[in-house]
Amino acid sequence: MNSKLPLVVILGATGAGKTKLSLELAKKFNGEIIGADSMQVYKGLDIITAKATKQEQSVAPHHLIDVLEPSEMFTVAQYKTRALRIIDNLYNNHKLPVIVGGTNYYIESLLWKILIDDDNYTSTPGILPNNDHELPSEELHKKLKELDPVTARRLHPNNKRKILRSLEILYKKGKKHSEILQEQISAKDASKSGGGLRFPHSLVLWLQCDQDILDKRLDDRVNSMIEQGLLQELLDFHRTFQNETPDYTKGIFQSIGFKEFHSYLMMSEEDRRTDDGEKALNEGIEQLKMVTRRYARKQKKWIRNRFLGRQDRKVPPVFGLDTSDVSKWDQNVSRIAEEIVNSFISNSKCPHNPLPKQITNSAPNIDSTTNHCDICNRVFIGDFQWTTHINSNRHKREMAAKRKKDAQSGE
Numbered sequence: 001m002n003s004k005l006p007l008v009v010i011l012g013a014t015g016a017g018k019t020k021l022s023l024e025l026a027k028k029f030n031g032e033i034i035g036a037d038s039m040q041v042y043k044g045l046d047i048i049t050a051k052a053t054k055q056e057q058s059v060a061p062h063h064l065i066d067v068l069e070p071s072e073m074f075t076v077a078q079y080k081t082r083a084l085r086i087i088d089n090l091y092n093n094h095k096l097p098v099i100v101g102g103t104n105y106y107i108e109s110l111l112w113k114i115l116i117d118d119d120n121y122t123s124t125p126g127i128l129p130n131n132d133h134e135l136p137s138e139e140l141h142k143k144l145k146e147l148d149p150v151t152a153r154r155l156h157p158n159n160k161r162k163i164l165r166s167l168e169i170l171y172k173k174g175k176k177h178s179e180i181l182q183e184q185i186s187a188k189d190a191s192k193s194g195g196g197l198r199f200p201h202s203l204v205l206w207l208q209c210d211q212d213i214l215d216k217r218l219d220d221r222v223n224s225m226i227e228q229g230l231l232q233e234l235l236d237f238h239r240t241f242q243n244e245t246p247d248y249t250k251g252i253f254q255s256i257g258f259k260e261f262h263s264y265l266m267m268s269e270e271d272r273r274t275d276d277g278e279k280a281l282n283e284g285i286e287q288l289k290m291v292t293r294r295y296a297r298k299q300k301k302w303i304r305n306r307f308l309g310r311q312d313r314k315v316p317p318v319f320g321l322d323t324s325d326v327s328k329w330d331q332n333v334s335r336i337a338e339e340i341v342n343s344f345i346s347n348s349k350c351p352h353n354p355l356p357k358q359i360t361n362s363a364p365n366i367d368s369t370t371n372h373c374d375i376c377n378r379v380f381i382g383d384f385q386w387t388t389h390i391n392s393n394r395h396k397r398e399m400a401a402k403r404k405k406d407a408q409s410g411e
Contacts, residue, residue, distance in 0.1 A: 005091060006344040007199040009036075009099045009107060009316070011303055012207030013214060013296035015221040017323050017333065019052045021207065022100045024334055025341060026060035031096030034083055035065045036110070038103040041079070042068045045237055047230045048257040050221075070241050080109040087199075096345075104302050111316065113198050127168045137163060150178035156379055202316040203344055205337055206303060206355070210324045215293050222289045231281070234258065238265045256295065260287035308358045317354035375399055 008025060010018050022033050035041065039049045043066045046053075051065060063086045068074055083099075087110075090097045101107045127133075132140065137160035144163050145152035151166045166177040173180065209217070234257060258265070261284035264272065271277050307318045319340050321333045336352055343350040371379070371386040375398045380386045389395055 007202035009204045016207035023059045029096045031098045032061040034063045036102030036106040148176040204318040
């Protein structure tokens with residue numbers, strides 16, 4: 001039988017055992033591990049980002065972990081470029097690539113081709129007539145609406161970069177961006193959601209767990225992080241890199257943990273010893289547990305929607321592995337995972353069935369409907385964005401504030 005190395009992707013919540021399984025597979029099948037976590041790419045904060053320990057990393061080579069300075073910006077396009085280069089090198093050296101996720105959009109950027117690749121896109125003055133690239137975003141959007149209304153409906157009026165890109169495609173190629181996308185969608189393996197599979201010989205191992213057991217496991221993991229020195233790690237990092245101007249939207253400071261302990265981190269050492277300090281600490285711990293549990297549920301929903309709930313897109317087979325009983329790890333996880341990967345390498349019949357598709361009406365569609373919220377003065381593309389917004393706490397707060405203001409003005 002022909003031997004062909006697959007691309008192995010391991011998904012699952014924090015604490016599910018992704019690191020353990022990745023090490024087992026890399027060791028058994030001569031593989032190397034590629035991180036797909038947008039926070040683990042940064043140096044530092046090893047505890048809060050749940051990185052593999054140095055001892056674990058010595059078992060098999062790891063890539064894209066600890067490669068960036070904490071304040072560096074790093075886009076999904078940059079991640080994809082680096083990761084694909086590593087994957088190519090591994091295949092050329094007959095090594096098994098094991099992707100450990102992670103971050104949803106990192107995983108998707110590797111598994112599927114995108115329709116018009118703009119990894120290195122920057123606006124080029126001179127392509128548009130009359131120095132139009134200098135116009136405000138809203139005026140450019142009006143021009144695009146006249147020339148390519150289909151694309152304009154999909155783009156937010158403030159997204160100048162994408163608007164410029166669509167206009168420049170029109171002038172450079174002499175064809176509407178929407179027409180080019182439609183041609184690519186019609187190509188083999190593509191869909192409205194994006195291009196075909198980048199690696200047709202790929203598989204996903206999803207580490208699953210009973211929700212109640214997982215919730216307790218996640219709470220215990222937070223407690224373990226505290227015991228390992230999480231608070232000192234955050235304090236040292238905050239003191240070294242942020243001082244008193246934290247920006248939780250940039251670099252590694254987006255990590256779960258910083259925002260939750262903000263009040264505690266901003267206290268003086270003396271205040272942290274007071275009752276208020278203890279209260280802030282306990283609130284931070286509870287917030288961290290809640291956010292971690294919520295993120296685990298979000299990950300599960302993403303896997304179900306993007307891998308099991310799509311009928312318009314080719315997806316790799318997803319194999320569920322039950323990690324609920326850690327005492328049965330070898331028989332429920334290790335052995336089954338090894339048999340699955342071995343069947344893909346040897347191109348033989350897999351002894352285990354992938355999870356069935358769960359097509360629902362909630363699977364996302366490409367929707368270009370534009371909606372404007374007069375209350376919040378924001379534009380939303382598609383019914384999904386619109387429905388999410390009008391049900392959001394932010395919108396409800398704005399509504400309540402407006403009602404209060406209207407009531408006061410009417411007195």
